[in-house]
């Protein structure tokens with residue numbers, strides 16, 4: 301035999317040759333089979349007869365480097381209308397922008413859409429926070445927490461908020477003296493950080509001054525864009541994400557959340573050991589919270605905020621869902637820690653962005669700012685204070701904040717998971733058990749059918765004489781139904797009290813650094829735009 305034939309025979313008998321070849325074939329065939337499998341999965345909506353955009357291999361329709369999600373929503377709405385199918389990674393999700401279907405999903409058939417994500421299997425702290433909790437666990441926590449966010453409880457926090465507003469006013473005073481435009485989000489972020497640190501963590505941050513404060517540093521690192529973790533949320537199965545977090549893999553380590561959990565544990569024990577000390581913050585309300593039937597809202601709540609989707613039907617549904625609970629009537633130590641963290645996550649950036657976008661629009665439209673000033677001035681001229689009682693009943697400030705939340709809603713979409721197969725006659729499609737519905741808030745808020753001239757910032761839409769023209773379930777900055785934003789009243793009071801006070805003392809104006817348009821940028825969760833700079837001067 302020739303030597304090359306020997307070599308061939310030798311190779312055939314050599315196990316390492318076989319192993320090497322098998323690995324090579326596997327490595328080549330995985331992408332091939334994945335491609336075939338994903339092509340099959342990506343054919344789902346076509347097979348159902350539901351229109352939708354072409355997905356990008358692997359990531360589907362959730363992310364595009366060239367187009368931020370809100371703009372993708374607008375484009376898809378133009379092309380496919382109010383019902384279409386997309387893919388989150390390989391998973392199909394039905395997008396619904398029709399207000400009648402949205403009402404059924406968020407309110408009337410809420411018992412079939414209680415969750416916004418699939419239940420998290422692991423029992424870590426994150427799975428116990430209100431935003432991620434599922435089914436009866438969610439119901440139990442929400443029914444204990446809801447009475448904390450009624451008007452009468454929020455009023456008690458006015459004093460804490462006022463101290464933070466005082467620091468905000470001082471920070472703006474210093475900026476006037478510097479005579480240059482300032483980055484609005486930095487200042488508003490410091491304000492909302494101070495508020496949430498004081499109200500949820502009983503911690504003094506003084507974020508305007510103390511940049512090295514550990515609380516401030518850890519908080520900022522949580523909000524830094526982490527592309528790997530962001531993409532993994534819809535590409536990797538939940539068990540793998542949990543595993544990577546548990547082994548503290550790079551990009552999945554959460555040292556900052558551990559920092560906040562440690563603070564909360566420490567404070568809860570301190571409060572439990574000193575039951576006679578009095579506090580008016582959320583932490584104290586949670587330590588004392590107990591589920592009681594029929595105390596989920598106040599008669600006064602309706603004066604606080606204009607929220608077109610909260611009517612009698614919604615209130616009845618909420619009462620019915622939350623009235624009886626299974627399990628403990630109290631929150632455990634671990635559950636309180638989980639809520640402190642989610643209040644911080646959900647409350648800091650959303651409210652900071654709202655105030656940032658609001659000051660941008662006021663600087664751009666001086667006539668709107670003047671009208672707001674007149675309203676605030678009228679209260680002061682009568683010798684009254686800009687307190688909760690007065691500010692929460694002022695129609696124009698409500699219209700300004702509402703229009704800001706319409707035009708620049710921080711949350712760009714809502715999600716719900718079907719607990720059972722659910723038929724939607726409008727598109728003759730039955731969602732499977734576990735199937736996802738996505739509600740494209742940004743596109744709905746910019747649909748000319750519901751908001752004429754949707755790109756125009758026009759607070760008049762939300763004045764009492766015009767509100768009735770808003771079609772229910774087309775205004776969703778805080779979501780809707782029993783699983784809407786629990787912090788809505790807290791956020792609105794913080795934003796309105798802060799805004800009223802600063803408008804009474806300062807005026808804001810455009811500078812060469814102020815962007816002509818708020819160009820939207822890519823982000824995974826909340827709305828993000830180019831940085832906003834405006835100028836500030838003291839009123840005489």
Ligand code: HEM
Nearest residue numbers: 430431643646647650651711778779780783784785787791
């Ligand atoms: C302008 C500020 C805010 C905006 C725009 C906002 C928006 C939202 C939205 C859209 C949702 C989802 C609702 C749904 O799925 O129907 C939500 C949920 C939530 N928000 Fe807010 N939010 C804000 C401020 C706050 C604040 C200040 C807190 C806490 C103090 C908070 C705590 C929560 C929690 C815990 C949830 C989950 C509720 C549940 O699953 O039962 N939010 N928020």
